Amino acid sequence: MPAGVRGALVRNAPSGPDHPIGVLWLPTDAPRLPLGRISLHWEPATGSGWDVTARLGLATTEVHLASWHAAPDGWPDLVRPTVHEVTGLCHALALATAALDLSNRLAAL
Secondary structure, eight states: OTTTTEEEEEEEOOTTSSSSOOEEEETTTTTOOOOEEEEEEEOOOOOSSSEEEEEOSSSSSEEEEEEEEEEEEHHHHHHHHHHHHHHHHHHHHHHHHHHHHHHHHHHOO
């Protein structure tokens, strides 16, 4: 990872390995992750491979989502299913929340 970054913000996580995981670098002084967004951080592991960590933005904090210790060089293919699934779950939760908010506003009329 380049100097001055704390990770990479996942922009998109395709389901298959045909397309890379789209990311944007997160500067060290970036504010916390927005709700439902995922960041990845990787560094060389002791010995061989990569230590990869994923974090998830919640309403009031960031939480540890997953870690892959000493992952092989092809680690994006290893983490892709988790990142893809969590991204989909966050989108579904956002849609359900918006539908519930709309339902509550309509009920109040």
